[in-house]
Amino acid sequence: MPDETIMDGLFGLDGATWDMILAVITALIKAFVIVNGLLLAFAYMTLTERKVLGRMQARFGPNRVGPFGLLQPIADGIKLAFKEDVTPRQANFWVHMVAPMMALIPALIIFAVIPLGPEMRILGQPWTWYVAKINVGYLYATAIASVGVYGLVLAGWASNSKYALLGGLRASAQVISYELAQGLAAMTALVLAGSLNLYEIVNQQVSSGLPYALYLPFGLIAFVIYVVAGVAESNRAPFDMAEAEGELGAGFHTEYSGFKWSMFFMAEYVNMINISALATVLFLGGWWPIPTDAPGIIQGLGPIVFLIKIGAFMFMFIWLRATFPRLRFDRLMSLGWKVLLPIALVNLLLTSAVVALWPLGVWPFAQ
Amino acid sequence: MVVPRYERRETVAFVEVKSPPPPANALSGAVADVTALARGLGVTLGYMFQKPVTIQYPEERPRISARHRGRHELERHDNGLEKCVGCELCALACPSKAIFVEGAENPPDAPVSIGERYAKTYIVNMIRCIFCGFCVEACPTEALQLKKVFELADYTRESMIYSKETLLAPAPKREATDSWMPG
Structure with a gap:
């Protein structure tokens, strides 16, 4: 925010009021940039996915629209926008319409708490790489992510189609069971950091010089569980039971077309980005090799490092989809409940014991 | 000597899959x-x-095998006379009744083919054709060939019925008598 003395008294408002107004305006601009950035990332993520999947299957992927197929997402967007928007006659109209928004909007607003880079000063003014620094940031993210599941469940229910209903049921069962393992794995990082504030969590890792994934062995175990559960949370292959195009038509969005259908896809991809971002914050130390109190130019590399880490996660999502066949539903549930959950629980217990026994903040197994 | 028409081969119905040890x-x-x-x-x-x-098809051409069965062509002799003598054996051999041939006596002063008769009408219905190549096998004068051309799509049914003018190979140029002309 600009210096108080310049704005003080302007239009009869004192400096504190101006600070507030400017904070709101800054937040709005950031939110606008983040939402559009996420949607742009979604568009090009679909292209990247199709390209990478293609190359992994010894073919090219889309390469006709524009150079290297770079305009393909735009062509897809135009096609989807002009498609007929069909609502089945027996469907519940309002729920059918609201469900895609219920899926997309939570996915978009999670990113508000992700700290992309260290707090820094640009041209002498303080600048932050997040919209909001909430002291229960992780809790906010998981709470909002849980709301997103309602979109899938309601879509399955409102479509009045057996495939959609089964897809919605599977989505709810799967997400509820994998949320537990994911939450417990994230708890490991939270215990190590002693904070729910995502900025603080990254700060802890950066100042200790080691991301939590390298706090062997517990940090690594928690990281692996978090990622596996994250893939299941975002309904991606090989855990894409809710869609399961081989057995359920298209799962919960069988009865959707046009823009509503694409909103489900936006939600899926933005959720992938969110889970990647949260995993980066919790386990990979955000902008980790960049020190938080570095000179401005180097601090500016923080968001780039963060985005590279997110990109690596996104590539992993595609890679998994290209490689693994879909799990059977009961296997999926037993993996979540009988393998990931107990391991995450014991892991959290041992981590807590270590943190309690070495209160100096030194991880005994780190080196 | 009796030659068996089909050679009977031993086929393995089930392959034993060795599962890894527990x-x-x-x-x-x-x-x-x-x-x-x-x-x-x-x-x-x-x-x-x-x-x-992937073969990037319109820009990159696929490799067509030497014995590909594509579009029909009625061949000519080197002197420009048609090889087809209008015998209708191709029409008889055709399993999908895609060929219609109407023969006629060769005019003695200006012969169309080398034989006594020639094909006055020669029509191939490319919608019916299954590209089995039986017509080529049946042809006694090697007049009918299936070429490598495979891009046969068109917009109307009428344009898929190929007349003799469409099917006939282009007449060889008269001046280049020394060189061997393919096709």
Whole structure:
């Protein structure tokens, strides 16, 4: 925010009021940039996915629209926008319409708490790489992510189609069971950091010089569980039971077309980005090799490092989809409940014991 | 000597799949599972750095095999006379009744083919044709050939019925008598 003395008294408002107004305006601009950035990332993520999947299957992927197929997402967007928007006659109209928004909007607003880079000063003014620094940031993210599941469940229910209903049921069962393992794995990082504030969590890792994934062995175990559960949370292959195009038509969005259908896809991809971002914050130390109190130019590399880490996660999502066949539903549930959950629980217990026994903040197994 | 028409071959209906031995304990089983997953990931990553097998069709032409059965063509002799003598054997051999031939006596002063008769009308219905090549086998004068041309799509049914003018090979140029002219 600009210096108080310049704005003080302007239009009869004192400096504190101006600070507030400017904070709101800054937040709005950031939110606008983040939402559009996420949607742009979604568009090009679909292209990247199709390209990478293609190359992994010894073919090219889309390469006709524009150079290297770079305009393909735009062509897809135009096609989807002009498609007929069909609502089945027996469907519940309002729920059918609201469900895609219920899926997309939570996915978009999670990113508000992700700290992309260290707090820094640009041209002498303080600048932050997040919209909001909430002291229960992780809790906010998981709470909002849980709301997103309602979109899938309601879509399955409102479509009045057996495939959609089964897809919605599977989505709810799967997400509820994998949320537990994911939450417990994230708890490991939270215990190590002693904070729910995502900025603080990254700060802890950066100042200790080691991301939590390298706090062997517990940090690594928690990281692996978090990622596996994250893939299941975002309904991606090989855990894409809710869609399961081989057995359920298209799962919960069988009865959707046009823009509503694409909103489900936006939600899926933005959720992938969110889970990647949260995993980066919790386990990979955000902008980790960049020190938080570095000179401005180097601090500016923080968001780039963060985005590279997110990109690596996104590539992993595609890679998994290209490689693994879909799990059977009961296997999926037993993996979540009988393998990931107990391991995450014991892991959290041992981590807590270590943190309690070495209160100096030194991880005994780190080196 | 009786030659058997079809050679009977022994076929293996079921192949015995040897399942790997059960793991000694849960840990080694988990290790084996994770190794298998990693190997699968390695396979897809390896393919990613290979050249795609796709043929970029309109720009890049596919390799057509020498004996490809594509579009029909009525051949000519080197002197420009048609090889077809209008015998209608191709029409008889055709399993989908795609060929219609109407023969006529060769005019003695200006012969169309080398024989007594020639094909006055020669029509191939390319919608009916199944490209089996029986017509080519039946042809006694090697007049009918199936060429490598495979892009036969068109917009109307009428345009898919090829007349003799369409099917006939172009007349050889008279001046280049020394060189061998293909097709």
